[in-house]
Amino acid sequence: MSESPTDLLQRVFGYPAFRGPQQAIVETLTAGHDALVLMPTGGGKSLCYQVPALLRDGVGIIVSPLIALMQDQVEALRQLGVRAAFLNSSLDAATAQQVEQDLLRGELDLLYVAPERLLTPRFLSLLDRSRIALFAIDEAHCVSAWGHDFRREYLELTLLHERWPDVPRIALTATADPPTQREIAERLNLTEAQRFVSSFDRPNIRYTVVQKDNARRQLRDFLQKHRGEAGIVYCLSRKRVDQTAEFLAEQGFNALPYHAGLAADVRAHHQRRFLREDGIVMVATIAFGMGIDKPDVRFVAHIDLPKSLEGYYQETGRAGRDGEAAEAWLCYGLGDMVLLKQMIEQSEAGEERKRLERRKLDQLLGYCESTQCRRQVLLAGFGETYPHECGNCDNCLSPAETWEATEAAQKALSCVYRTGQRFGAAHVIDVLRGSESEKVQQCGHQHLTTYGIGKDLDAATWRSVFRQLVATGVLEVDAEGFGSLRLTEASRAVLRGERRLQLRKDSRTTREKDRGPRTGVSVAPDDLPRFQALRDLRAQLAREQNVPAYVIFHDSTLRNIAEQQPVTLDELAQVGGIGGTKLARYGQQVLDALRATG
Structure with missing residues (x-):
């Protein structure tokens, strides 16, 4: 090896030194050993296999499920003078054949390939006739059968080691909790690989969680300070995506919808605009974003609750890949919790899968309702201890107030019981506040002992109480009963006064003034x-x-x-x-x- 890793890094990529564990990972692969790398988005994972692929003889084969990411990375590498190419379904036959010929002639430094293509007999035969520097398995969490991005083809990637035992492999991911980390190592036969686990912290991202009042208005107010900047808004349904994109366009934002219900050419056009134009706001389901390599996304907003802490971390991680200041903003309410719990119970998944999804949702709810530093709670979900308050989340910048809510909780639980555990929060709140609504009258609930006992609290506070009682397991959602609320075993101790409850006070959000377009980076x-x-x-x-x-x-x-x-x-x-x-x-x-x- 005539050139050192640091010299190559400077000559090709223009960086004077590696960051964090990059150099140790590069040296491990260059020496011919396997590595398992867990590094946050924006941490520089790509360099960990690109540099050793250039240092070793042969071509680096990068397995990636993401067509958009392949194209972006290949374009970026070609800008650097690196001989890079990709093979996936987006290529016509003539172009694909040219790439294959370049591979056989040894004229490629790096080749990106989708797992489906890699596993075909034709491609494996091409590799048999090529000199391979290394295998890189990107987005390695896709091997997890219990994960949110499971790809069945990843389970077959053990054949790389079986067929080419002397070629080093590196598996990389930015999203894996401890169980998923173990699953990656086992399923990819990397239990003996050297493991590099970086901090999952993204210090440049500010985390904020707000309670849903009027989601579209709240989103508009949040986006005022991001006018002219690129960002992503995630919604749970296609209909919600279309409505939100239309609303934002009416408010003067350059907003585009993206979901699986749109024609493929429309999705591709919108994604291309997002990648190549400044200031596009992509409103999308989670079908959009995995592998998007756009570095200057200044915000990721959720106007519906994600399904898990792991999914939330990955989605918010698409902001601020360039290391500049970015925001992760989440707006959620009791309705989100009810809907997601119903989706879990009504799915055709087995009981074991449902139990796992319930646990993951409960973990996310704990994050949302916590009064603790957001980073501490978020990173704990990945088995990492964050030693101090971060100073860059809503709970650190504006510490949440709490209040003695045992009596209010007892009233809420009693009213759920008296109304027969057959109604959602909206009706129970009407009964508590003594509403004369038609439904209250029809059900005769104006005659209950709990009718009107909650007039001292406004409806927004009661919604907060019910949301937090569900989040903490004191109430549960009956998925078979159209979202009605039911008591749980934990309700008993609260009703008896054996358990006191401190609930967080929901802050009343105030509109931030529009500060006009910004460059997205701090420039003097x-x-x-x-x-x-x-x-x-x-x-x-x-x-x-x-x-x-x-x-x-x-x-x-x-x-x-x-x-x-x-x-x-x-x-x-x-x-x-x-x-x-x-x-x-x-x-x-x-x-x-x-x-x-x-």
Whole structure:
């Protein structure tokens, strides 16, 4: 090996040093050993296999289930002068054949392939006739049969080791709790692999959870401070996606819908716009986002409750991949909890699967209702202890108040019991507050002893009480009974006064003032003209080559150039993120753009 990993990193990728465990992982693979890597999104997983693939003889084979990610990574690598290609269903026959010929001639450094393609006899035969540097199995959590992104083909990837025992393998994921980590190692036959587990913390993301009042209005108010920025809004249903995208467009946001019900060409067009234009807000079901390599997503908002803490972590992780400040905003209410619990019970899954999904939902509810630092609760779900309060979540910035709610809980539980455990929270609240609604009158509930005993609290507070009683297991949702509430074994101790309850006070959210468009990265005022000139140049180059702008340069690289104001190519080469190929290809244009700003 004539070149060191650090020298190659500088020459090709333009970075002076590795981050965290990257160098140890690179050295492990380069030496021919297996590795299992758990690293958060934005932590630099790709370099962990790209660098050793370039250092070792042969081609690095990267197994990825994500067509969009393959295309983005290949385009980015080609910008760096790396001979990269992909094989998947998006290619026509002639192009696929050309890639196969390049592989056989040894003219590729890295080849991305979908697991379905890799497992075909034809492709395995091609690999038999090729020199392989390493195998990288990306999104390795897809091997988990209990996970949210299970791909059956991943179970067959053990054949890589069986067929090519001397070729090192690396499995990588950004989303795996301890049970899933064990499952990855076992199912991929990597129990002997060296394991590298980084902190799952994403310190640049601010986590906020708000209680649902008027979700669309709350979302609009949240997005006011993100006008002109790229972001993702997740909804539970296709109908909700369409309605929300239409609403945001009416409010002046550049919003597009994305879900499986749209025609394939429409989905592809919307995804392409999101990747290649600035300031697009994608409103989507969770069908969108896995493997999206867009670094400048400034926010991820959920206006419905996700299904698990693991899914929530992965979805929010699509924000701030560039390390710049980003936000994860979640808006949820009792209705979300009822709906998800019904979906679990009414699914055709076996009892073991339902039990697991209940546990995962309860874990997420615990996160939402906690008054503790969000990061501490979130990372605990991945087996990680966060030693102090983060100072970058709603509970740290505005600590939640609690109140002695035992008496209110007793009233709520009594009213659920007196109304026959056959109604949802809305009707029970009407009874508690002495409503004269038609339904109350029809049921004769104005004659109950609990009628009107809760007039001292407003409806929003009662909704908060019921939401928290369900989240803590003091009440449960009867999925077979149209979402009606029922007492649980835990109700008894509360009713008897043997268990006291402290509930969190829901903050009344106030609208934040629209601060207008932002660049998405923190740029000093004096540097803004240079930064904007560089963004304009980047946009022009991206249009000419029909690639996403961030494939040319990240925003953070442009900011560094604007700050350092290089005047020669040698000075520009010292800026992080500018390797030799990009320096030769774009260096003079960058210097000219800087010079034109004076």
